[in-house]
Amino acid sequence: MGDSENVFSTYGLYTIKEKAEFSFIGVTIKIEKIGEHVYSYYRKDTEDNLLKKVIPVTSSELTIEISPIRPLNYPAKRAAHVYLDFETPIFLSEGSAASVFVRCPVEIGIFLVHDGHKDSLDWVDCKPFNSRFCLYGSPESGTLCKYAPSEIVDSYDDSTPFTDGILKVDLKNDLEKGLTISKIVFAANDVSVYYKNSKAMFDSLKVVLKKKLTLEILDVTTQPIETDWIKSPTFEKVESIKRVDMGIE
Secondary structure: OOHHHHHEHHHHHHEOOOOOEEOOOEEEEEEEEEEEOOEEEEOOOOOOOOOEEEOOOOOEEEEEEEEEEOOOOOOOOOEEEEEEEEEEEEEEOOOOOOEEEEEEEEEEEEEEEOOOOEEEEEEEEOOHOEEEEEEEEOOOOEEEEEEEEEEEEEHHHHHHOOOOEEEEEEEEEEEOOOOEEEEEEEHHHHOOEEOOOOOEEOEEEEEEEEEOOOEEEEEEEEEEOOOOOOOOOOOOOOOOOOOOEEOOO
């Protein structure tokens, strides 16, 4: 088998007997057998950071899964919410409903598969220069979020390989007036990620504009989707995260 046949650039499960190389938009990962039950792991990211690990295994081969994961690890694991800032705001007239597809960033997770388990081995971000935080709410009690500008697109097929997935948002306006939605904040741990080849998508969100006591809010809830795409393993420790009541501005 030639070296070119050992170079891969798509999500999925891989069983490596001798060596393999993976290439994802400026990120290179190399895995090579260096002993009867030992493999070496090498990764160089888009900022030329190097990571090397030795992986002992009990079998004569190594199996990994490479998949899109929630964008919560870069530049640091500090936020559990994602803030999507729509590049084109959405206007909903009173009593109306609509569904839109929007972009949401992903990172790439590398998992070691063994004995029925999938252990997180490494993760990378193919667009780290776009990764930043923002605070939703007041400085005293606001919610720290992973921030991302978000473009409205046509369908799940508009996912950009290795950098973003598509999120369907079902919108409903229960208020007695029309309003514009320019952003949404949601708990990322409530949303699963799915992949097919090099594309990714998320569970959908239901967003309702309604009254809560005297306030007008966006009520955001998660809706699991039915799909034949592969569900990504969970990279982060799943914890119960508080929902954020978004005020309508």
